Amino acid sequence: MVYDAIIIGSGFGGAIPALRLAQAGKSVLVLEQGRKFTEKDFKQSWDFKYSSKFLSITTSDDYQTFYRAGMVLGGGSVVFSGLMNRSPSETFDFVDYNGYTVWPDAVNRQVLDPYYDMVESMMQVRQVTWNEVSKTGGMFAKLLDNAGLTCDRARYPYVNCRQCGYCEAGCIYGAKQSLMHNYIPQAQAAGVEFRTGCRAMLIQPNTSGYTVSYIGPNSGYNNSMSTEQGTIVILAGGAIYSPELLLRSKQYLPNLSNQVGQNFCNNGGTRFGIELPDGLPSIECYKGMDSAGVMTYAFWKDYRITIEAGTSPASIFSLNIHRPGASGWGLDFKHWAHSIYPSKLIIGNIMGLVTGEGYVYINSNGIPTVHFPLTQNLVNYINRVMAPIQQLAKVNNAIILETMPSGFMYSISHMLGTCRMGDDPTRSVADSNGQIRNYTGLFVTDSSAIPGSTGVNPSTTIAANAERIAAYIVNNW
């Protein structure tokens, strides 16, 4: 059988076109390398043995950073912290360090707004009430207020959330409206075939479209590959695995852009820790949703950054958080950690507009790897965006803690840009409709297509862009 469309990956970039194409009467096969997890399979546990069943971990070649992504039916939506905010308008005007306007002219906030509406309605995204904001979030808002700055309640796809804080381990209560609650069951009802445990390995053009070779659950020890054919193929494996697949297929797709895998961007992610002064009520920083329910846009105008506060399990100390000048190890460290946890510790995350300077490649062992050095540009960015946080701490008599080198996030989960859309064919892999240059019918709809930072957590923009490209495909079939 020749499917109308084969989609590789079932996260935001994959599940959304799957539903829309099936609703338009197309036959659709989705290949997903992860398994299916339901509420009864999840545990409230941070044990790595457990999370490695549905998370993929990739490292940098200097081992300074590692990258987490969902590897499960529903992709990142199953394991994410649930923050779903729209990118501010200025995001789409970003000009990188090389003077290049990274977003194509055809994509901006106004264009995406109807698609953001569709995603938010499908996933029941709403702004939480102050009653749902954790004590940590409330305290972060208070610190900002003391400095004359604003703080907003954030937006989540949560229904009857119990504030247990295990969103990234999978929600056992079914409160988090991941893609498993909306797009995927609706796509199944519309006839989409989801094949889990199937890892796409190669894409080859043929006379009527493309052949996808994959390793499936029945491949056996010799990893023999199965094949399926599709009139069109949509890449939605995420910003590390979509370029990996294209790079593996390069011998069959010789006219691919040399930008495949390039322009890797971490969304400007910078982690910081705040030790609150004595005399404040305990914030019980492990309680609440995974993120603390608040976002501030107070620094957007001057710095093009947004900041979220997080709730923190005790394992957060494995991130080497310590006081400036003090050791992150030993008895003194233990006593100090005990004195601030869980009453006085706020961990926050900055997201901002940065140039994608890293790249993804396949190493000599055949493993996808990220090259993402701490460049001078990145150091300058981190120093610049940490300045207002230092000021915030000063106003509140709080202490900014040291995290990994200069606040560099050593665990990254907002990977973007490696098969980016763009107007300049020499600097982008796909056109503004997500169609890969020189290959009609080969599309990219996931985080790799997003040309640069989103300024906020990226999933809503990835999802809205996937809705937009799906509409283009259906309207131009």
Ligand SMILES: Cc1cc2nc3c(=O)[nH]c(=O)nc-3n(C[C@H](O)[C@H](O)[C@H](O)COP(=O)(O)OP(=O)(O)OC[C@H]3O[C@@H](n4cnc5c(N)ncnc54)[C@H](O)[C@@H]3O)c2cc1C
């Ligand atoms: C722990 C964590 C917390 C996060 N929190 C937030 C948050 O609060 N808000 C937010 O906006 N974002 C958050 N993110 C980021 C967000 O989840 C991702 O940006 C988003 O899921 C990316 O969507 P995608 O469609 O590009 O890829 P994914 O959602 O990663 O989906 C890709 C899918 O493709 C599959 N796949 C890959 N390669 C192949 C192959 N060769 N064959 C078959 N299948 C393949 C993968 O198994 C995966 O299921 C978080 C991410 C993580 C890991």
Ligand code: SF4
């Ligand atoms: S905090 Fe809410 S959404 Fe997250 S796992 Fe707990 S109940 Fe589910």
